[in-house]
């Protein structure tokens with residue numbers, strides 16, 4: 035489990051670099067669009083396809099990072115006043131439910147995979163490139179939850195807290 | 197039945213401390229297991245909800261605020277506000293509110309205000325001898341102006357979800373935002389005067405010099421608004437223009453360095469992904485609201501009372517205020533917008549008006565105990581007990597709720613700038 | 622009772638969705654109440670290729686969309702939105718009723734699980750709306766021109782010398798008004814419905830594409846219905862087509878007047894120079910695989 039946690043740590047470091055790069059590229063891309071329009075009276079055809087791809091991947095990559103660091107918005111009022119045992123139980127339920135959700139999502143994805151035949155009109159980006167993004171988030175999230183459960187069982191604090 | 201399961205599972209998971217986005221996903225899963233709606237819809241809706249180019253404005257406006265904070269522009273804004281109103285009865289409390297109004301014109305969120313500007317404000321007020329709970333309360337209350345005065349991330353979110361014009365929403369927040377500031381200042385004039393004598397009046401020359409020196413950051417909201425109103429760029433492009441503008445202003449005037457860029461990008465990723473991930477995971481909910489025809493059912497109920505519009509708006513205010521005490525604003529906005537807008541349409545409420553009312557309602561949730569997000573931040577910064585902040589914030593609810601009800605029942609306050617400036621359509 | 626969800630992209634009071642409502646009523650009546658069709662207007666369940674994709678996957682049951690959107694699935698539909706493929710409305714109608722169209726429809730059904738119930742819901746011809754007057758192809762040169770995200774539209778307007786831009790339909794008005802785009806093309810009735818002429822006053826009647834609205838159903842779903850229900854659907858679709866033709870005639874009579882009353886200009890042009898530019902490039906597009914080899918000749922041969 036510790037090896038898995040280390041691997042996840044490394045994966046998230048890569049995710050962070052990629053997400054940063056995407057964000058920077060989005061800023062520069064849209065900025066170029068504005069400059070092009072006023073300076074050269076031209077627009078970049080198909081920029082929208084690329085920004086859409088960028089925003090989707092940015093969101094899901096960063097979502098995986100936030101999940102590991104427990105930075106997603108959550109309501110902790112009730113959790114904070116629980117006993118230690120209650121907290122452990124709450125964390126266990128959350129982990130199991132998260133894994134169940136991810137598996138459910140994977141099953142649904144497999145079921146409609148055959149229908150992903152569209153291509154974006156200009157760059158011919160296959161639909162699957164867009165639809166894969168949640169997978170990139172939920173695979174590490176599931177693995178992380180397994181690590182969390184294992185740590186929980188061994189009475190250790192959940193890893194990944196900053 | 198399935199709908200009840202959705203909500204029970206959602207609230208159960210949320211109160212166990214699960215991330216709101218995950219709780220929403222698990223709730224939706226429960227719904228689909230119990231109903232005959234094909235569960236494969238989530239594969240589509242999750243990704244499609246992020247498909248609009250307008251959503252890019254969210255990370256862009258967050259980044260613009262980050263740059264202003266890092267580049268020291270925040271400090272300059274505070275100093276300028278101090279020259280303007282530091283001498284009025286209530287002193288630094290007015291400065292606190294006015295800086296938030298200036299800052300609101302640059303940043304799209306309350307987070308950037310409380311965490312960046314708030315630190316400077318509380319420190320200055322404490323050093324001048326104001327009671328810490330009062331300083332913390334002014335800071336928290338005034339940060340509510342951030343999402344109202346344009347630009348506003350919440351309005352971008354509302355606009356993309358409902359296809360309502362974002363420039364119209366931005367313009368709609370202008371008057372309510374200024375009213376909020378003025379109403380709070382009136383309260384501070386009455387209540388804050390007893391603590392500390394105000395500072396000395398600054399000379400007109402000093403004010404003029406500072407105004408010239410800070411002209412560029414102070415002009416940001418006008419650059420953005422003018423660009424949108426005169427159609428020089430789309431809302432997304434306005435975001436990127438704000439980033440470029442903030443970057444240039446900060447590098448020329450402040451002490452921004454290249455090595456600051458990385459951390460700013462990380463902070464931006466964090467804030468915007470918190471919002472966007474909730475949007476993606478709740479997307480199925482919007483689909484259910486539509487297919488189950490929930491707005492139609494509910495609005496029929498309001499029509500039956502005979503006071504359709506009025507009763508509806510009152511219900512919106514009350515329900516959102518209650519939800520706001522324990523849920524995050526993004527999740528409320530994402531979950532309830534489809535229902536509210538559907539009902540508003542059926543009852544003849546202008547969607548721009550409704551959007552501004554909803555956003556102001558939600559922002560109040562930032563400062564209502566027990567779970568006001570801004571309250572926690574200022575309590576931490578001021579190093580006091582939460583209960584003291586909570587007690588000090590209560591009187592501020594009077595001016596804020598007054599403005600809320602005013603704009604709820606006088607739609608013209610929201611609508612006239614956009615009707616005047618954005619003709620047609 | 623079987624409930625079917627129908628996705629309609631336009632506003633609830635737009636002729637397309639009015640026809641969809643009529644279809645729902647007729648289908649309910651013709652099936653003796655065993656079919657309950659729920660119409661979701663305003664793209665509430667999605668629009669364009671995405672809505673079709675979800676119908677294909679069985680999430681939506683029925684979808685009303687412009688036929689050219691199906692080019693994202695069966696390539697050959699691109700030829701409909703290539704400018705000036707059809708001589709006139711009658712030529713287009715003959716194509717819709719031809720074996721060629723049936724062949725494409727069969728391909729769509731077999732490969733993509735989608736069945737057309739009607740291909741002939743009416744829509745007015747597509748025209749150009751612009752901030753500067755357009756009389757000849759030269760006037761189009763360099764205009765920032767909004768096109769739908771469908772390959773043949775993009776190629777057509779590139780060939781005509783514009784600078785094609787993709788702007789979502791919902792932002793098209795604002796884009797014209799603000800100069801993000803200088804011009805766009807759309808059906809004449811949509812220009813009036815969306816008030817595009819208030820943002821860009823010049824409407825040039827190019828009639829470069831004759832559009833039609835199709836009603837499609839998920840094939841798996843269709844096969845699960847009883848024979849009576851199936852024929853009820855087909856009959857209701859054809860009655861709704863008749864109704865939409867009535868609506869289109871009404872709009873056609875009022876559209877030009879509405880535009881000039883609002884201070885806009887309606888320009889009639891000689892389409893020959895536009896047509897010539899595109900005809901010269903058509904074989905190039907055919908060779909590039911925008912549609913199958915020989916298809917253009919086949920269509921031109923329809924009397």
Ligand code: NA
Nearest residue numbers: 300342345347
């Ligand atoms: Na703001």
Ligand code: NA
Nearest residue numbers: 292296335338
């Ligand atoms: Na403040």
